[in-house]
Amino acid sequence: MNTNGYALVLSISKSVLKPQSELWGFNYFCRCKSDEIVELNMHTLIEELKQVNKHLLQEIVERKQKEASLEKSVTLLRSILESTAHGMIAVSLEEDIVSFNQQFVQMWQIPNSLTISRHSFPCQAFFENQLKEPQLFRDSMWEMKCDCQSDRYDILELKDGRVFAQYSKPQKVNHEVIGRVWSIWDISELSQALEQSKQLGELRAQFLSMLSHQLRTPLNVVSFSNSLLKRHIYEWTEEKTKPLLDRIQIAVEQLSKMLDDIIFFAKAEAAKLHFEAKPLNVVRFCHEIVAQVHTYSSENRINFVSQDCSFTAFFDKKLLEPILKNLLDNAIKYSPSGAVVDFQLSWEQETVIFQVTDRGIGIPTADKARLFEPFYRGSNIANLPGTGLGLAIVKTLVDLHGGHIDMKSEVGVGTTFTIMLPSVK
Known part of the structure; x- marks a missing residue:
């Protein structure tokens, strides 16, 4: 009996539709391509199909479990990457x-x-x-x-x-x-820190070089003057020895000022300065500062002007003093001999304003950005003595007060520093 695949499937399908009792004994004969007659038993065939179906279902379950495990791993990996x-x-x-x-x-x-x-x-x-x-x-x-x-x-x-x-x-x-x-x-912060460290290292190297030069000048004055005095102390009159003694005195004061600046800045850098505000008669205090500066700088006059004759605010006296002294010292040092320095005191509500104006050499534009860096000195100061710490100290102390500093300058005309400090209560 000749048949094809379609006829075979059709016969099996029709047989499956019969009642089960009629299927068990149902056999089907077909001829293969080799012309061999093959007998198909429906019971055996159905059992084999059931086994295949069971195996497929098991494989589907296992595949779903693997997919779920893989999805869990992917989710975990994604979570790790995002965290x-x-x-x-x-x-x-x-x-x-x-x-x-x-x-x-x-x-x-x-x-x-x-x-x-x-x-x-x-x-x-x-x-x-x-x-x-x-x-x-x-x-x-x-x-x-x-x-x-x-x-x-x-x-x-x-x-x-x-x-x-x-x-x-x-x-x-x-x-x-x-x-x-x-x-x-x-690594921006690390890169900036390394760059700052490099710049600070260069500044410190410049500072050491500059400091050795600045210290050598007054030390040479002391050494030379002392040598002359030792040689002629019994020969010269007081009139002839007094200028040498004055030079020694000035040199010692310069050395002392340099060392004070270095020690004070080191304390500020190490955060060893503590802000302790107390009531202070600011007008009287400014008069005292002006008088002190005049004792060691008689060639230039400070013109102090106050908004009122008496005013009390809350400041830390020991920290306010170096702010004003450094500004006044710089104004005198970088001004021609005999020039007047203006020092003005005013206040607005709870802010006290100190303003120092000189008619000196001024600050070049290229130096303004680095003006408050420690050890940095302007490009037009020539051989004027200094450590480059004065304005760095001023800026540190103004920040410690929670204040603000402003600077305006023109080369050959002069410079004005304005300090605005809150009066803490």
Whole structure:
């Protein structure tokens, strides 16, 4: 009996529709391509189908369990990637971006409208437009096939001043490289700290060089004057020895001032200065400061003007004194002999304003940005003595008071410093 696959399936289907009692004895004969007659027993066939179906169901259950486990692992991996402080991005060997975390998006400040893709020109342009050296980024990420076996570590400098460090290792499966995983983190603060440390080291070196020079000058005066006095002490009259003694006195005062500035600044840097506000008659205090400055600087006159004859505010006297003295000393030192220095005191509500104006050499524009840095001295001070700590001390103490300092200057005309301090109660 000839038949084909369709007839066979049709016969089996019709047989299955019969009552079960009629199926058990049902046999079907068909002829194969080899012309051999094959007998099919429906009972046996159905049992085999049941076993196959059972096996398939078991495989489906196992596959679903594996898929659930895999999904759980992927979720865990995604959670780990999102919880890290570093920006992470995975790139395949075919140069496709496989995955990245939200930290990566935030670090680069990627807009929502931009699709992150290696094959997207706007995406490439976005990254490269942010970098000072786009070629470094292209070499490390865009052209990964050029070097896919070794580790990479790069420093990326952005145009906005931020600095990123990035590190990657080849990603392998069964010892075969399939791509790279990049870890990127922000080292801007570390970079700035290193740069500041470098600058501070240079400033300290300059300071030591300058200090040795500044100390040598008064020490030479003391040494030379003392040598002359020892040689002629019994021969010269008092009129002839007095100028030498005066020179020694001035030199010692210069040395003392330098050492005081260094010690005071060291205490301020080490946060060993404590702010203790007490009631202070500010007008009387300013008169006392002016009188003290006049005792060692008689060539220049300080014109002190006050808004009122008496005014009491809450200040720390020991911290306010070096602020005013440094400003007045600088105003006199950088003014021509005989020039008048204006010192004005005023107040507005709970703010006390001190203003010192000289008619001296002025401050060049290039020096203004670094004026309050420790050990920094202006480019036009010539051989005038100083440590470069005076204004740094003033700025530190004004900050300690919670105040503000303002400066206006013109070369060859003069300089005005305005200090605004809150009167603490």
